[in-house]
Amino acid sequence: MPTRSAGLLLYRRGAVGLEVLLGHMGGPYFARRDEGTWSIPKGEYASDEEPFAAACREFAEEFGAPPPVIGAALDLGTVRQRNGKLVTAWAVEGDFDAATIISNTFEIEWPPKSGRRQQFPEIDRAAWFDVTTARSKVIGGQEALLDRLAEQLGGTEN
DSSP, X not given: OOOEEEEXXXXXXXXXXXXXXXXXXXXXXXXXXXXXXXXXXXXXXXXXXOHHHHHHHXXXXXXXXXXXXXXXXXXXXXXXXXXXXXXXXXXXEOOOOGGGOOOOEEEEESSTTSSOEEXXXXXXXXXEEEXXXXXXXXXXTTXXXXXXXXXXXXXOOO
């Protein structure tokens, strides 16, 4: 059975049009990569946990503050990422200072087979992107979430 995650896509409408907030995946495997290494804040949830609540929790864990929600959440449905993980997501309008993120961490053996364990942030930085740019930044499978957001907002990407 595939892993299930819930996520939250924060968006705002600015001078350049529709923008979305993405986080760059932390850790040594993604440190020198940019394309295809950004994601909406998301994470796994238990079968007895309400997915939208999990999405809000994950936003707070990965960005260091609760989501600044303005208005109702838009249901973006579920997508399958390239790794097979199913991600159910919502979009909420709000603003957030991407420079202020404080992400939770994870621990892995690094360098591999060294016996040393190191901690890395789940998200090492965040940034706002217009939807066209965001499509090239997100990990495989999440492009559909951007398309669904633009569609629900009347097809306005920029």
